[in-house]
Amino acid sequence: MVSTPSQPVARTVANVIAESLVLAGVRHAFAVPGESYLPLLDALADVQDRVRLVTCRHEAAAANMAEAAAKLGGRPGVALVTRGPGATHAAIGLHTAQQDSTPMLLLIGQVGQDMLGREAFQEVDYAQMFGKVAKRVITLTEPDRVGEQMASAFSAALSGRPGPVVVVLPDDRLGKPSAASAVAPAPTAPPAPDAAAIAALAGLLDKAERPVLMLGGPLWREEDVSAAARVAERLGLPVVTSWRRKDRFDNAHPHYAGELGLGANPALLEAVKRSDLLLVLGARLTENATQGYSLIDPAFATRHLVHICIDPEALGRTWQPRLAIHAVVGPALVALEKLPPRERSEWVDQLSGLHRAWTEPTQVRSGVNPAMVIRTLSERLPADSIFCNGAGNFAAWLHRFHLHRAPRTQLAPTSGAMGYGVPAGIAAALIHPERQVVVVAGDGDFLMAAGELATVAHEGATPLFVVMDNGQYGTIRMHQARDYPGRPSGTRLTNPDFAALARSFGLHAETVSETDAFAPALERARGRASLIHVVVDPDEIAPGRRLLTGQ
Template identity: 50%
Template sequence: MTSTPHSATPTAAQRLVETLVANGVDRVFCVPGESYLAVLDALADVTDRIQVIACRNEAGAANMAEAYGKLTGKPGICMVTRGPGATHASIGVHTAHQDSTPMILFVGQVALADRGRGAFQEVDYRQVFGGLAKWATEIESADRTVEIVERAFATALQGRMGPVVIALPEDILTADGGPAPRRAVEPAKAALDPAFAQAVAERLGQAERPLLILGGSGWSQAAADAIAVWSEKLGIPVALSFRRKDLIDNDRSNYAGDLGLGPNPRLIQRVKDADLIVAIGARLGENPTQGYSLFDRAEIADRLIHIHPGAEELGRVWPTLMSATADNSLAALALAQTQPIRSWPDLAAQAHADFEAFIEPVSVTGDVNMSQVIRHLGEVLPADAILTNGAGNYAAWLHRFHKHHTKGTQLAPTSGAMGYGYPAALAAKSVHPEREVICVAGDGEYLMTGQELATAVQYGLNVVVVIVDNGTYGTIRMHQERDYPHRVIATDLKNPDFVAYARAFGAFGIRCETTEAFPAALAAARAAGEPAVIHLLTSPEDIAPGRTLSQLRGG
């Protein structure tokens, strides 16, 4: 391997890469650009420690970095060029912000000497990303490179996790980089006051119908297991927040289901009936609270205990009985050490029975029953298989009918980002090549980042994607038929032959048109030994579980 000779004094670009190495970064997702060539050159010296995965679009690269952060708990690293590169990547930053995911986006920038002139592809990144990221900044002094990058790691990881954006002026990158990093950043984490944990236990001892809601990011396996075992022993029903369904084993005897889009009506009623709700990590935003209608501000303050790592989230929407700022894992571990004076086994049993009843397959009008397709996935995949998806009505089938048994098996955007699922699957496969990774994607959703199939083939990321093709933008079509029946516009899709599409990239492709044919198609895709596409044709009439287009339009 050859590279450009380096000066005796490390440059800012080299110091940046040294800081990544010091903080345990093992892969970078990027689309290369001339504005940060010096950083790419510095990465060429550490390919034994950092894998550089070149993507086909910055949106794909940013989604991969976000998924990496969500899966590992470490900041996902994305590098893109200035202007259009950065704005393409903004979708991943938005998802990281909404999903509380640690991520750092490095963006090439015009030279400091040219800033403010409207130079080629010039953007003020502090303004553009100021509302999307936890911190958006620009390195303006080369000798502060390590300081700023270390602060980025701390900012991404501390409190409510999230994304950081750092602009890299190209003339700064080749200047003297200043002092070297000394050690990895150790993020500060707030523990739960033992007196607060005891007060929660005392409140639980007085409750007749308690409910535990878990959500958010940054959970350790030990903490998730501890709170699951503790709550199951006591018989406290546990609900998981929107797209956090893998936090505890869904087969636990006290698992009540997840609060998201199309939730179990019995779970919604259980939340309303609860006389004490203990929420850890969940922000209790729009989707988990069903458009902010699940709680009543006039009475929720008498029954909500809210624990969250970000102080700014406490009292943001809902008044509380008690609240505390604490790391999710540390809070869960502290609470799991308490011993309330009573238990609720009957409550837990009924909650789990309601969940089991809700995930029984439903009938459909077409030849493919997605509830049975998803049930089959759960029957044949190993417990540690990772499932990913983006946004769309097709995802409702996955979220409702698939059981998660292991933490780190669900990658899905709470931001509702289309195009997320396939890049997320590739990131997951790069981190865990030994595990099976299945992406379930809608036809409209897949083609937003489907070109990353080339990335999958290039790097041997043998992910299986099930493309659910109903020829429509399903979620919008559903709302359209409900609000403006018989006036369909802009939601029909003309799709390619996805089998031919896959083969054109050098991947495996197979077509499936019935429920009965799916097991064989899945088996063939899993055994292909290369990236695989299952083109699953479904009826648009079966727009969502238990709902048809005819019903929506009143027909």
């Protein structure tokens, strides 16, 4: 019997997509598998030595992990979900990527081209659904153009103001042969500040007696953080950071004055209002960073605001600044480092002193003191530890009392999304297994993603979860006490035994109900997958604030 040589297997659309992820520098992809993209799951098996496919238990978590991965690595994060319910579940991560200006690709399965428009099983028009949230919605319909379109998707996610891109995958196209080659997205030179604008800024800095440097925005590199410190020292500038961007500057640096956002230091806000030059670098001046748009008024802006931002639409969007400069932070910092030095030690010391006083732990009347829990984490863990959180009143303690000492150590949604911290921490632990990762979560926040403890066990990740349990949706409860005293409604929670829940997934877990018990529990938990359940008095609603018992 004469054997005939086997025919070579044709490369498919799915193969080109998988190769495109490799060429774009993607190292982790986060997915909930679905039958609508089976050929792509198969193609990813061929590149598993270069792209680790992380299997998640909910699409919201997969999208949040992709968003967190992008913040850590500077490259677009990638999530894969199935059509219909999978896509709608993932919408929360897409929204966070938009509001946080995070580059991300959401790959969504779709019904076949021959079924579109018939309201087929799980059919959704993704251009309509996500057209206002994503930077672009691309449908891969032409097999021989898939390499081009994937490179375009990555470029769109990174260009200008970074953000999410949706790539729609009709299931009758993924298995088709493709003559396309995967294409690496081209690097783009970021915009540098105009020389005339920097000269004008130099004149304003020279005249300013009380300037403030505000840092924020996406995708800061380690060298940007170092350059910002040199600029602050050279130009005599106190530094504030925007909402949930504290890792843009060493929080123990003598020039650091604090964070502008929810729960900001009132004394710092007054100092910023008294400044005679507010130099904003990277931040978009959104609601939380500007205290509901009250920190700046039109008259202040036209006299004292200088705004440098990668997003041209953010310049002049709310206020008309004295000077608007379209530039990315790196080249802007290079230009600022060349300006003549100035000395303003008295002003710098005044504002940094406000920060030192503000970060002294507050006291509680009963139960565990969350301020001391955060102070213990901050002092006992390495400076490069990554801290993750979602949303809730528990975060007020974290943001106020933890000092970020190194870049890319904060994963927190400026979108204010609950359920973010758990998946973000898992992604961080997988990407950086050599670093300590801490997830600080409230009880309500944690349970929105608690199913991902299965992902921790399955993937061998080693985050530490610190669950602050006060048995309520604390932020809403606080607002109720203010606006509807004595009438709590819908905010009380019934919780599981969090330590027992964690142990059922194979984690080390303990429960702490006294402040002094936290430090030894931390020593037993650090360095491995673990959870510390911290029982908090529900009346201790925020740092220095207590509910009236019985309301």
